[in-house]
Amino acid sequence: MxxxxxxxxxxxxxxxxxxxxxxxxxxxxxxxxxxxxxxxxxxxxxxxxxxxxxxxxxxxxxxxxxxxxxxxxxxxxxxKVVAEKGKIISLSVVGNDKPGIVKEVTQILHSLMINIKELSSTCEPAPMSSEMLFKADMVLHIPADLAFLDLEEALEGIGSDLMIELEESI
Known part of the structure; x- marks a missing residue:
């Protein structure tokens, strides 16, 4: 075995x-x-x-x-290997670096019972300025009963200072 x-x-x-x-x-x-x-x-x-x-x-x-x-x-x-029901999606977050970005995003994900399968993040200088830019890429497992549109709407509530992009995996 x-x-x-x-x-x-x-x-x-x-x-x-x-x-x-x-x-x-x-x-x-x-x-x-x-x-x-x-x-x-x-x-x-x-x-x-x-x-x-x-x-x-x-x-x-x-x-x-x-x-x-x-x-x-x-x-x-x-x-142990467990089969999960639901969908896998990708989430990208980009914005001027500030404390609390990860907290804001993960708080929404948790409230919708979304599991983060992968998370990578970086802080780097913005191309046209010296301000730091925060970037995060996540792979998420969303419950089968959660509509993609509901997730989009919840993330839009974070604010206009972050660019958020969701992509459904095939």
Whole structure:
């Protein structure tokens, strides 16, 4: 039987960390399924899903815990695959940076029982000025009984200082 594990990690960024993680997974007969990794501030952080035969799970977990010696803190969680009903949509938010943008958007999403599957954001100088521009891209899972139009209307209430774009996935 195969188990799915979700690994989260953070540590000092240095060459070879991903190669060493992939080697540990391979050595324990695991399969690298999906991942998101980034250099943030002076740290290397990520999340990774692997499948591993049940008889090799303990060995893989032990090998991953040894990454502490390399300055990488790895946390391992068991995962189960669940089929979700509803739709997947994309949401993009762009506007002049100010405190509270993420709070405003996520508050509306929560009130509509929308689950955020992915979120990435950046702050960068606006092309024609020195003001900082906040950008966020999200992948959302919306309940089957929520109309796309209702979500659009709720997000319009945030204000005119943000550009919000929704796109239904096919």
């Amino acid at each position: 195969t188990k799915q594990l979700v690994l989260t990690f953070i540590g000092e960024d240095k060459p070879g960390l991903v190669e060493r993680l992939s080697e540990a997974v391979r050595e324990h007969h695991g399969n690298w399924l999906e991942s998101r990794m980034a250099h943030l501030a002076d740290k290397f952080a990520g999340i990774l899903t692997v499948s591993v035969p049940e008889e090799h799970e303990a060995g893989l977990i032990s090998a991953l815990q040894a990454f502490d010696q390399l300055g990488l803190n790895v946390i391992v969680e068991s995962a």
